[in-house]
Structure formats: structure tokens, C-alpha cells
Amino acid sequence: MTYFIDRRPNAKHKSAVNRQRFLERYRKHIKRSVEEAVNRRSITDMERGEKVSIPTKDISEPVFQHGPGGAREIVSPGNKEFLAGDKIQRPPGQGGGSGAGEGSASNQGEGTDEFAFTLSREEFLEFVFDGLELPHLQRKPLKSLQEIKMVRAGLARDGVPARISITRSMREAYARRIAMRAPIKRALREAQQALETEERKDPVLRNPARITELKAEIERLEKRIEAVPFIDTYDLRYHQLAAQPQPSSQAVMFCVMDVSGSMTQNHKDIAKRFFLLLYLFLEKHYEKVELVFVRHHTAAREVSEEEFFYSRETGGTIVSSALTLVKKIIDKRYPPEQWNLYVAQASDGDNWDDDSNVCRDLLIKQLMPQLQYYAYVEITPHDHQSLWQEYETVAARFPEQFAMRQIIDAGDIYPVFRELFKRRLSQQH
């Protein structure tokens, strides 16, 4: 007798828990591999998984086994020229022969030195951003209907039949039955007692009229008890749903970059990697992340991604033009109460001297109060100029939300990024 069962629609990822346990257990090893990979790979290459290997000896599951040494007998197939009594040189590099009879043990034993496997993209990013946290992570509530979730909110007396709470309805019915029957039962008991006393009296003293009356009363009461309905519409209870606004799961990230003549393609590549890291990181925290690219020299413009990174312009630098534009875009398209706003700015530090304090005021007065976080990276091996100094005052005013770091070459990006977003336990409370 045979049954065929199609299990294909069944739950997938049955091993997911075990897989997670394994990754958790070898966290340290995997993290090391991931960090090496991050340093080796270009950041644009983050979108795929990573092959990770761990020394087999670190993850072996030990069992009692025979070690090399002693005398053993091995039967092998495929004899060609050997005769009994032949002496054979030991194969080089093989202590005492691993023995053909060890069965499955040798598959995982000393055979291979590395246990290699592939992390999925999600797992890989998990490790890349391990220990990092969005600073000042405050999800903003959203008023629009899309972000509302229906949650159970107690019981109501009316609703659709599909939402009837049977247990609660039955409980109500039970309570009502008790409540409604109690006074009748009491009256019934009294009537029965009266009848009994009456009947116990001497036949001469009995009042037949009273007895008939009582009997009729008892019958009436019994009928009334029976008439109490088992369940009534009054008893019905329905699960009620209430609309609960969900914290906003959308964020917008402004990439602001200086494209004046002093920024070389190398500078831009470094900036791009920084933006990408931030984007991936935000993507992990929010369901939806929008990108706005703002580039500037003496004037700022909102551009496409392609144009942002690859077209070249020349001219002087006025940073405040970009900040003003960001402010305008926020006001027009991204109301701060609905969006989590992030700004990442990259520049080589050049700015018109008179402009830097304008930037400072713009940030302190207008932008910072609306932003979740502002990250500024200055890509320059040289000394800081006025922009850096003015930004330092901003950082002092908003230590939680404003961060600035200097990057000299591509190798610094990841460490700087980690530093900017590392979990700040001590500062949180």
C-alpha cells in the first residue's frame, strides 16, 4: 500500500533555526572572515553573499577514534601487480595510513582543513553591520492610512458574525441565565416551602384554596425558569479591531556632495562607498528608503544617481547652496513628521570663507531640528579649513545627531563608518 504526498508547498527553511544556531556559535570566526571580505571587496560589491571558511578543527564534533599508529589491516580493491609478500614503500606524507575502513568518519575528520560555506546576502550584511546602530533612532508616527495596522482591541457588543467570540458570548449567556433565574428560583423555593407547611398541617386545618393557589404558582414559576433563553442576542460579544498607527518605516537619505574642481574622481569614489554603506545600513532598518542626490559647486542641483557620481564640473564652492536646497526639498516633499530624514555629506573641506558660518546657522536653526542624523565626512589628507571648524560648533550643539569624521583614503571608510554608527550604550541613558 502506498500513499503519495506532495510536500512541496510545506514550510521551507526547516533548517533555518539550526543554521542560525551555527552562525551564532561561530560568530567570532565568521565576523573575522566578513571583515576581511569587507576590506577586500569594493563597497559596490556588498550586494552578494560571502564564502566563509572556518578551520575544521575549531568546529569538529569530537568522538572517540583510532589515531594513527599501531598495526592495522586494510583491504582495498583494484589490485594490479601486487603479490602476497610484496613490500611497498609508505606513501609519503601519510603517518600511518588513514585506513579505508573508517567509513563516514573520515569525511569530516582530518581530511579537509577548512569548513567552507556561503553566507546569504542578508546574513552577510547582518555581520557587516553587527554592533552598529542608527543613532537617535526615533521612528516617526505616520498619519496616512497605509501605515495603520488593525489590532485586536477587546470586545464589543456588535460586529460581524465572523468575529463572534464564542467563549465570551457563552460566558455572558451563562451569567445572564444565572442572574435572570435567581429571583424566580427564590420565589419558587418560597412557594414550595409554603406548600409543604400547608400540606403538613392537620387535614382539618388545611386550606384547599391556598394549596391550589400555591400549586398554580409553582407551575407558573417553573415555566418562567424554562422560558429564560439559553442564549440571547444580548449575550453576543464580538472581537473588536482598532486601527493602530504604525511607526513610520520610511526614510529618506540625502546625499550631498561637492563636485567642484578640487574633487577628483578618487574623492568621489570614496564618497560613493560611504553613501552606499549608509544606504545599505538604512535599508536594513527601514522598509522603504528613498535617495535624493544633491550636488553643488557654487550652486546646488538635484540630480540622478548617475549624474551625481560621474559628471564633472568645475568652479568654486558654496556649501550653503546645497543645504538650502535640501531644506527646500524637505519642505516640499518629505514632511519630517512622516519621514525619517538622514543627510550624508561628503566634501574635501573647501568652502568659500564667508559661506561657512552661513552653513552653521542654517544647520543649527533650520535643518538639525528636523533631521534624525547628519553625517559629514571630509575626504582630505590636508588640514581642516573653516567649514570643519564651523561644523564643530554644530556638533557641539547636537552631539547625538551630528557626526563628522575625516577620511584619507578608501581603507578608512569602513572603520569610520563603524565608528560613526557603533552602538553607544553609555550615552543612551
Add this chain to the structure above:
Amino acid sequence: MNATHKPIATGSDWNFSILERFDAELARLADEYRLDTYPNQIEVITTEQMMDAYASVGMPVGYHHWSFGKQFLAVEQAYKRGQMGLAYELVINSNPCIAYLMEENTLMMQVLVMAHACYGHNSFFKGNYLFRTWTDAESIVDYLVFARHYIAKCEERHGVQAVEQLLDACHALQNYGVDRYKRPSPISAEEEAKRQDEREAYLQTQVNLLWRTIPDSPEGGESLPGSLSPEEDDPLGLHSGGRYPPEPQENLLYFVEKNAPLLAPWQREIVRIVRKLAQYFYPQRQTQVMNEGWACFWHYTLMNRLYDDGNVDEGLMLEFLQSHAAVINQPAFDSPYYSGINPYALGFAIFMDIKRICEAPTDEDRQWFPDIAGSPWRETLEFAMRNFKDESFIQQFLSPKVMRDHKLFLVVDDDQEETLEVAAIHNEQGYRRVRDALATQYALSVREPNIQVVEAAIRGDRSLTLHHVQDSRRPLARSVYPVIRHLQKLWGFPVHLISMEEGRVTRRYRWPVEESAQSEE
């Protein structure tokens, strides 16, 4: 080929109704050959589900442990690189017998897997004496469910890490968690769950009794722990002097479960679960060659019958033969593809040879196998399948012809000699020697070091002493240290392991390692 008959299906596509018709035909043939099987439950699954199943050693429900995750990653990696054809078959010794078909296999593969697993392995599980004695096909799935829930509950209560450490320790010892000679009581999930609380309490009182150090006779006052033993207080005679246990114990996990002083009741239960599952898989480890050989013999026989009856066409048959040849391929020892003796090849060759000896015996066969030469092959095969394990099966049925076909030869590797020596080859003088050696190679008692508990110092420092009975000067591998460390964690007190050969101590291990011993390693 029967020209009047139309094949059930051609090409490589399949659907459920085609599979059902093939199954009906296979069932009819199996019946004709008198194969006794459990009902089949054939599950069609995806690649990923197959990898899941592989990772949990084929258990349809398993408890959670990182080692299964590691297994999964390894399988996934190998499969993605194309190093491994997945799932020729995966079949579970249960009633009904669960077999998996992977959705992306061709029609031929599905039919082949059904013949191999659902009729070959299935009848082996039902017939072989080891499976009949040691496993309980009726209740294994229920028991697995119980184990999974119980362990999940423990994780909730005591933390994932505590449970994981315990399982690590148990897994390290699971090959030593089996009774080799005593039939275990059958496992039943329902019973387990029902009796569990009772057992926890009972086990604990047993252990308490064993480790009790405070005299409890109030009038005796000064009596010493060793000297008190009123019959009713000490029914096991644990305190009546002498060493404990009185006989060496081969089942280390059983000993730990019953006697470890510091384990909590839930920990004992988990030790028990690992032990029960190890016991369940024990017959599989002892019948690799036979089990695979038997299944290959039947898929070969059944597929040929399908062809002879005209139920499959030449195309499917050619595809089958190619696949079959790959499965029973035995590379020579010096081939780069060599990875030990292929149990499919050896088992298939022996079963085919038994059939040949029955049907067309030569003089050599009459001399070597007087009992079976010329006997009815079906009965002889059935007898061989039912009553042996790999070790005895090879000893009994490996014929000179198979040794010649496989060109088997025996090498002695002695680390005191400078060279390896070919001790025997596939010729008249060597047959018996080669056969003995190959049989021994499959004996679990030789493959795994022989280690037993000899003493628990119940009146001393509570340390546990094990003996390793060494053979041919073969030492223990270095993994011995992590293993006794695990054992020490279970036991709670120092563990000593002494290697002995012919009554002489050759090496001592202990955990925790003594200061002076550390330099030695």
C-alpha cells in the same frame, strides 16, 4: 520486450498519476517476489527540503542543534558546487516507511528511487534481525516529535546555551550510548510523555541513594556511610562494598544518565533522548553494505522486470543503466576518485553472486558454499538478508569470484615496520585471509575504540574511570581530550581514561588535565 504492451510512460516528465501507476506495477512485482514491506509513504519534496532532510540525518522532525546547521551548510555548499548529486534516495525506517522523491528528478530517477527505497530498503528494514530487534518502526516518528518538544521546552526553561552544551556532550558520546547485546525496551512517545515525570523523580531518588553520604539511622548515631546497608534502603547493593559498577559498562550514556551525581532530571532526560536515538540508528551503522546491496539488487531486478514486461522503453532503460553503473562503480585504490570501498558496489556484487551461486554454481562454488549452491535463490537471499549484519554477512557470503572481480588485496600497515606489506591477494592462498580482514573491517567493535566504564568512585573523590582496551597498539586519536572533557561535564567530577593492552597500561588520560601532564601533550 513485450511488443503488445505499451510503456506506462516515456520521456523524462512525470506526474502523480504516472508515479502511481509505476508504483502499482512495482508493488505487483514485489509481491511476486514475495518482498515483505511496510506500507509506503512517498513524499515529493523540493531540493531545499531534501537538503533539510539530509542535514537532519533523514529524521523527519529533529530537535534543534547547531551541528545540524553545519551539516546543512556543508550539504548546500557541496550541492551548489555540483560536487554532489543530491538524494539518490533517502528513506526512513518507520511504519509507514517514508521515502523522499525530489521534484526535479526525471521520471527514470523517480521510478528507480521507488524501486530502491520503497521496496528495497523498506523490505530490509522490515526483515533484517537487527532492525527487528533494535528499532521500533511504529513509534519512531512520534518519539522524534516528543524529543523535539521536550528539548524545545528545556531551551525555554533553562536557556538555549545550557541545552546546547549538554547536547554537544551527549553527541560526542552517542556512539557509546548503545546497548550492543541487550534488547532495549521499545520506545513510545505516548508512554514516554506519560511516564516522564514519574521517571524523573524515580531516577533522582536512585541517584540520591547512590551518592548519599549522610547516615540515616538515628539510633546508630555514628555509623559510617559504607557500613549502613539495611536491605530495604539499598536494594541495589550499592553500598555493600566492592567496586561500583560491579561489571564494566559499555553504554557510557546509560551509565551517565543513571548515575551522574550532579545532573538535573531534565538533563538526564536529554541524555536519554540522545541515547535512544543513537540506539535507533545503531543497526544502520552495522548494515551499510547489506542494506545498500539489497536495495541495489532489487532496484536492478525490478527495473529489468519493468523493461521485460514492456512497461518502460529502451530510452528509460538506458538512462537507468547509466545511473546504476555510476552507483555501483568501484574505483581502484590508486584512482583519484577512490574513497574507500563503495558499500553499494560490494553489497550489490555479493547479492548478485549469491543468486548466481544458487542458479548456476561452479565447482568452486560447490566447494565453498555447499549449503547454498543450487538452492532456490529467492529463499537463500531472504535468509542472508534477514539473519546477518555486515561483518557476518561478508564472512559468510563473500565468494572468491567477487574477490577476484574486485581484485581485493590486503595490506598490513605496522608502524614498527619500514614498509607496508601485502599480506594476501585474491588467489587460492589468500581468499580466506582477505575475507576475514574485510569482515573485521566492518565490525563496529573494531572500527570504534573499545571503551568502557570500570569504576565510579562512590566513596572516594567521585571520579569516573574508563578503560580503553587497545588492540594492535592502535592509540586513540587526539580527539580523546575534547571527548573526555565533555564526559567530565556530564559526570561533574574528574574523569580518568586508561588505555590498556594485554593487561598493561599504555597511556593515561584525565580531565581536568593535571599540571604535570600538560607538558606531555
